Amino acid sequence: MTMPAPQAASLDQKYEIAHLTLVPKRHIGRMVTAALVLAALAALVRAFSVGQIEWSYVRDFLFAPAILQGLQSTLVMTVAAMTLGIVLGVVIALMRVSGNPVLSSIAVGYVWIFRGAPALLQLMIWFNLALIFPTMGIPGLFEFRTVDIMTPFVAAMLGLGISQGAYTSEVVRSGLLSVDSGQYEAARSIGMTQMVMLRRIVLPQAMRVMVPPIGNEVIGMVKLTSLASVIQYSEILHNAQIIYFANTRVLELLLVASFWYLAVVSVLSIVQHYIEQYFGRGSKAVSASM
Amino acid sequence: MSKEIVVKAVDVTKLFGTFTALDKVSLEIAKGEVCCIIGPSGSGKSTFLRCINQLEKMNAGAIWVNDELVGYRREGNNLHEISDVEMSRQRRHIGMVFQRFNLFPHKTALENIMEGPVHVLREPIADVHKRAEDLLVRVGLGDKAGHYPSQLSGGQQQRVAIARAMCMRPELILFDEPTSALDPELVSEVLDVMKDLAASGMTMIVVTHELGFARSVANTVAFMEAGKMVEVGPASQVLSSPKSPRTVEFIRAVHG
Numbered sequence: 001m002t003m004p005a006p007q008a009a010s011l012d013q014k015y016e017i018a019h020l021t022l023v024p025k026r027h028i029g030r031m032v033t034a035a036l037v038l039a040a041l042a043a044l045v046r047a048f049s050v051g052q053i054e055w056s057y058v059r060d061f062l063f064a065p066a067i068l069q070g071l072q073s074t075l076v077m078t079v080a081a082m083t084l085g086i087v088l089g090v091v092i093a094l095m096r097v098s099g100n101p102v103l104s105s106i107a108v109g110y111v112w113i114f115r116g117a118p119a120l121l122q123l124m125i126w127f128n129l130a131l132i133f134p135t136m137g138i139p140g141l142f143e144f145r146t147v148d149i150m151t152p153f154v155a156a157m158l159g160l161g162i163s164q165g166a167y168t169s170e171v172v173r174s175g176l177l178s179v180d181s182g183q184y185e186a187a188r189s190i191g192m193t194q195m196v197m198l199r200r201i202v203l204p205q206a207m208r209v210m211v212p213p214i215g216n217e218v219i220g221m222v223k224l225t226s227l228a229s230v231i232q233y234s235e236i237l238h239n240a241q242i243i244y245f246a247n248t249r250v251l252e253l254l255l256v257a258s259f260w261y262l263a264v265v266s267v268l269s270i271v272q273h274y275i276e277q278y279f280g281r282g283s284k285a286v287s288a289s290m
Numbered sequence: 291m292s293k294e295i296v297v298k299a300v301d302v303t304k305l306f307g308t309f310t311a312l313d314k315v316s317l318e319i320a321k322g323e324v325c326c327i328i329g330p331s332g333s334g335k336s337t338f339l340r341c342i343n344q345l346e347k348m349n350a351g352a353i354w355v356n357d358e359l360v361g362y363r364r365e366g367n368n369l370h371e372i373s374d375v376e377m378s379r380q381r382r383h384i385g386m387v388f389q390r391f392n393l394f395p396h397k398t399a400l401e402n403i404m405e406g407p408v409h410v411l412r413e414p415i416a417d418v419h420k421r422a423e424d425l426l427v428r429v430g431l432g433d434k435a436g437h438y439p440s441q442l443s444g445g446q447q448q449r450v451a452i453a454r455a456m457c458m459r460p461e462l463i464l465f466d467e468p469t470s471a472l473d474p475e476l477v478s479e480v481l482d483v484m485k486d487l488a489a490s491g492m493t494m495i496v497v498t499h500e501l502g503f504a505r506s507v508a509n510t511v512a513f514m515e516a517g518k519m520v521e522v523g524p525a526s527q528v529l530s531s532p533k534s535p536r537t538v539e540f541i542r543a544v545h546g
Contacts, residue, residue, distance in 0.1 A: 180392075182388060182390050182392035183392060183394065185345050185386075185388065185392060186388065186392035186393070186451075187394075188343075188378070188381060189345070189384070189388075190382070190385075190405065190406035190410055190454065190455075190458055191378045191379065191406060191411075191458070192378060192406075193374055193375050194374050196409060196410065200405065201394055204396050205395065208396075279396075281396060281438070282398075282439065282440055283395060283396075
């Protein structure tokens with residue numbers, strides 16, 4: 001294409017743009033809002049600093065042995081309950097999508113019950129199971145007293161893990177559904193059995209969809225373990241409570257616990273980012289953002 | 291001249307609800323033969339192809355691949371459905387190339403090709419690696435081994451998909467409209483790979499709208515319409531002087 005010949009000198013000037021400067025729009029509303037929010041934040045910080053908080057207690061108890069031991073128990077419970085939750089979630093999701101009507105109905109029932117009842121209530125039921133089943137086992141083979149095995153740890157793990165399984169199964173199921181049917185056909189066409197197809201082709205692709213919500217659930221689980229404090233599992237909140245029952249520094253100890261929850265969640269968020277990158281390999285959306 | 295039959299389909303019938311997708315379709319393909327199945331959309335071409343490797347279950351009829359009944363085991367007068375593991379074993383000998391490529395997006399081109407031989411046939415990785423690289427060179431993508439499918443064009447993806455099927459060393463490769471999802475300028479690169487494959491003696495069944503390809507490569511052309519096998523014969527005869535008036539009409543319409 002060639003430029004049309006200029007008609008007149010004035011037109012020539014009008015289209016002469018090299019010396020012009022672009023002036024960005026000024027976002028006055030944004031500045032005002034930001035100032036207001038910052039002011040509110042400053043007021044909040046000031047309130048905490050002049051409030052009747054003995055910050056020295058927070059500092060002293062931050063690394064107290066009881067708190068660190070509680071932190072460890074919180075982490076152990078998170079891993080235990082989440083592992084159980086993910087295993088159950090995968091199994092229940094596979095049952096749900098299997099062609100077997102009995103398995104699929106059981107999976108639906110499982111999600112209905114364990115997603116329906118509050119986690120706290122489920123913890124208490126497991127912890128008090130001895131009231132209805134004094135002994136457990138297989139008759140003739142082995143038997144033990146329920147109170148002996150249903151320790152706070154076991155009860156919390158079962159309560160949290162089993163209810164988590166109900167949620168995770170829905171995440172896994174949506175992951176499975178997200179895999180294109182052409183992938184199943186391609187896997188079959190190279191002679192894969194169901195199991196190999198699931199392990200090599202379907203689950204790795206489903207993971208891309210599943211990792212963000214499961215990461216979210218792990219983070220949720222870190223905090224959900226605090227429920228176990230009501231059945232005497234010595235996680236961080238429980239230990240913080242024991243300390244403040246003795247020294248009455250309630251809020252200071254609660255801040256100590258908050259600090260550690262935040263710290264753990266921050267680390268997990270970073271880990272989640274890297275896991276997402278790994279499972280996003282080969283996908284356009286992720287490679288574009290890298 | 292006695293020829294070795296690779297595929298023998300007898301009265302294959304497939305129903306989707308009350309709709310008859312395939313109505314007693316029969317076909318016989320000899321070793322090394324290239325058969326193009328043509329016909330209007332919805333005529334059952336793809337469904338028939340998918341019955342051959344049992345991605346689609348038949349309602350009646352039977353298909354033998356290399357004299358082995360696919361999908362079923364005969365006991366007296368009963369046909370028993372075979373197990374998932376048995377079915378997988380049968381599919382190892384039947385390659386398939388899909389309209390939408392269906393490469394595994396989380397694996398590189400090379401990994402896509404190696405997946406079957408390594409994880410299904412359990413061959414030594416070093417052997418498969420060598421073979422897969424050779425195949426990539428053969429389909430003209432020697433420099434794309436480490437690329438993910440999302441980084442390849444449609445034509446390149448389809449060539450990887452063909453290499454993936456070939457790496458299993460199948461006795462038969464099924465092509466389900468392999469160029470229909472491609473931009474027009476990418477069609478010939480895929481057809482060239484298929485021509486090369488045909489020349490090497492591979493038995494191929496190709497569902498296609500590319501009559502030019504059928505004319506130059508196919509030994510046999512089958513015309514299907516409304517679930518029926520209307521006409522089967524030597525490519526030149528079916529394409530140049532078809533017997534059925536419907537085939538005449540179809541070929542004229544495609545050529546515009």
